[in-house]
Amino acid sequence: MNCFKRGTVFAALFFSFILLITVLIRLPAVAADQKETVPAVAAPDFQLQDLNGTTVTLSQFKGQRPVLLYFWATWCHFCLAARPAVIELRKAIAQDDIEILAINVGSGDSLAKVKRFEEADPAPYTVLYDPDSKVTHSYRVEGIPHFVLLDKTGAIKYEGNRLPSDPMKLLK
Secondary structure, eight states, X not given: OHHHHHHHHHHHHHHHHHXXXXXXXXXXHHHHHXXXXXXXXXXXXXXXXXXXXXXXXXXXXXXXXXXXXXXXXXXXXXXXXHHHHXXXXXXXXXXXXXXXXXXXXOTTOOXXXXXXXHHHSOOSSEEEEOTTSHHHHHTTOOSSSEEEXXXXXXXXXXEESSOOSOHHHHTO
């Protein structure tokens, strides 16, 4: 009987430990997903090159249209799972209404690898490469995918690990 109680206590402690670890692992992702910036804060400007070598700056879109930044990597399974939704967003909302900039975080990816990835499955939006992750760090990206929605003035309206279901609603 004593051995049975010990086994039951051990099993209860083991499952409690597993539950605690699971909650602690998921908590940052849930909290990050619910980050909305109010009041709006100005987004840091940046200058990166697209996969053709053309320089793109965030400030070139200021006053023109809202911008969705999508931080990602080729090795990130969650980023690749989010990709179809970003593509659908591009198809649903005209480029004149929102600019989508997919920023490869650079870490773990080379420019050549990103180019090969995009050649195999081209994205209908601009893909930028952040070779030293400076832009990624300036946006305090802690996990990917990471989305930052900016209004026409360049103010951050949303940031999180999930694509907002209705980004245009957040911009109103």
